[in-house]
Amino acid sequence: MLTLGILGTGFMTVQHLKAYRTLPHVRIGALCNPSGRNLDGDFSSVAGNVGDKDPVRLDMTRVRAYRDPAELFADPEVQAVDICTPTHTHVEFSLAALAAGKHVLLEKPMARTHADALRIVAAAEAAAARGVFLMPAMCIRFWPEYAWVRERIVSGEYGRVLDARFRRVASAPAWGHAHFLKGGSSGGALLDLHVHDVDFIQHCFGRPASVVASGYSKVSGATDHVVALFQYPGGPAVSAEGSWGMADGFGFQMEFTVNFEKATVDYSLARGADALKVSESGATRVVSLSAPDGYAGELKHFVDSVSAGVAPSRVTARDAASAIEICEAEEASIARGGAVVGLGAG
Numbered sequence: 001m002l003t004l005g006i007l008g009t010g011f012m013t014v015q016h017l018k019a020y021r022t023l024p025h026v027r028i029g030a031l032c033n034p035s036g037r038n039l040d041g042d043f044s045s046v047a048g049n050v051g052d053k054d055p056v057r058l059d060m061t062r063v064r065a066y067r068d069p070a071e072l073f074a075d076p077e078v079q080a081v082d083i084c085t086p087t088h089t090h091v092e093f094s095l096a097a098l099a100a101g102k103h104v105l106l107e108k109p110m111a112r113t114h115a116d117a118l119r120i121v122a123a124a125e126a127a128a129a130r131g132v133f134l135m136p137a138m139c140i141r142f143w144p145e146y147a148w149v150r151e152r153i154v155s156g157e158y159g160r161v162l163d164a165r166f167r168r169v170a171s172a173p174a175w176g177h178a179h180f181l182k183g184g185s186s187g188g189a190l191l192d193l194h195v196h197d198v199d200f201i202q203h204c205f206g207r208p209a210s211v212v213a214s215g216y217s218k219v220s221g222a223t224d225h226v227v228a229l230f231q232y233p234g235g236p237a238v239s240a241e242g243s244w245g246m247a248d249g250f251g252f253q254m255e256f257t258v259n260f261e262k263a264t265v266d267y268s269l270a271r272g273a274d275a276l277k278v279s280e281s282g283a284t285r286v287v288s289l290s291a292p293d294g295y296a297g298e299l300k301h302f303v304d305s306v307s308a309g310v311a312p313s314r315v316t317a318r319d320a321a322s323a324i325e326i327c328e329a330e331e332a333s334i335a336r337g338g339a340v341v342g343l344g345a346g
Contacts, residue, residue, distance in 0.1 A: 002307050005030035005072050005102075007093060008084035009038035012107055014056050016082055017043070019296040026303055028058065029078050032066040039065040069093055073100035080306060083107060087192070088185040091116045094134065098127040103306040104134040105299070108199075109191045110320040114328055117321035124317040135302045135312040136320035140196045141203055142297030144289040145267045145276045149258050152265065153204050158280070159261030161236040164204070166197040169243040170252040172219040180244075183222025190215070190223035190327050194242025198330075199315075199323040201230055201238055207322060209233055210341035213330040218245045228330045231339070 004026055006013050020026050031039055041063065044055035066072045072081065073096055080103035083093050090111050097104045104124075111117040124134035140146050152158055170193065173180045180186050201208075208230035215226035225245035230238040255268040263280035271277075276287040291297065298314075305312040329340040 001025055001027055002079055002303055003027050003029040003077050004080045004082060005032060005066075005075060005078040006082045006084060007032045007069055007072060007097075008086075008107075009033040009043070010084065012084040013038075013082075014043045015295045016084065016299060017056050017058060018054075019292070019299045022292060022296050023300055023303055025307065026299075028063055030064040030066060030072055030075055031058070031060075032069055032072040034067050034069070036067055039067070069096065073097050073102060078102060080105065080302075086179040086185065087112050087187060091119055094120050095123050098123050098132060098134060101130075101132055103132060103302075105137055105302050106134060106320075107137045108139075108320065109187060109195050109324055109327075110136045110317065111324065112185060112187055112191070114321060114325040117317075117324050121317045121321050128311050131309060133306050133311045134317055135298075135305070136315055136317055137298055138196070138199045138315045138320060138323070139294035139298045140200045141294075141315050142301065143294035144291040144297070145287075146200055146256070146294075147291075147297075148276065148287065148289060149256070149265050149267070150200075150204050152260070153258065158263040158265075161205075162259045162261060163235075163237040163239075164201075164256065164258045165238075166201065166240040166256045167242075168193055168197055168254045169241060169246055169250075171246045171248050171250045172224075172244045181220045183217070183220035183224075186220060186222070187327075188217065188220040188222030188224045189242050189244035190226050190331060191324065193244065194226055194228075194240065194330075195323050195327055197240040197242060198228075198326050199319065201240060202319070202322060202326065203315075205230070205232060205236065205238060207326065207343050208238070210339045210343060211326060211329050211333055212339040213333040215330075215334045216245070220244070223331055223334060226330055226334065228333075230326075 041058035041060040081097045082105045084107050094106050210231045213228035215223045218224040225243040227241045258265045267276045274286050301314050333340045
């Protein structure tokens, strides 16, 4: 049984709590929020852009509540810490948790800048030598439809990928405005939303040789809409769009199209049960997947790995830092109006 403490009590904590319910070998031992919000375990008023709307009320009978993160990190019963706090706090809290000997699941983006992300990478790699592990929570690598299409990309089942397009767009976030809409600390949609697709693209195709992007700021002062082309010598042609620039009421949409030599795979969250379709040999079929959502998948991988005493392997701190570096290259491309080249291996 892994005893876990959660730092932060907002929307992402709710998604994680729902996922932890599916894992029989996890016990929530502590909650921490410096503001004191939701430390009674009642998350019924917390909402976000994905997931079901079922209210979460955590039985606090055996859960300790802290307002000081240092007290959480010092709790001898807590073996791992799930950090779901605003981006600008990630360096301080993850380094402190690792120093206290706690395994760490760290929400995305791992840090506000690539330079800060590398500080976490260094601390995580030093901690791993002591058997203490950090995993960035890049949930799209675990999202069933995304994992399914990556398996086809890697296996070559449908032949070579000719082109791939990813889209993740939304209205400005209606929750957590104090953080999200301060681009200096959140990074805007580029870093908080689009980073998911950037990470998945490098997961499928490796780091691009160069990127060229166009975008604008609308709500945060940082980049809130981006369209980027990821350039790979010899192909495929890969692009991604990310946005908080949609009009109020638009909601949230995520989708992709991957065009192979022998088939086209298309996914759209808006289609519900028909979200994932494959067109091949003159016919289109729906692919139904029974796997749990990406939150449950990533948390299971984290819990199974640290419980077994091994480092999580599906995503690493270096992967998360690389995604931030690519996002920063997109930002530079927007600013200068041209391609940023020489990204290399990272």
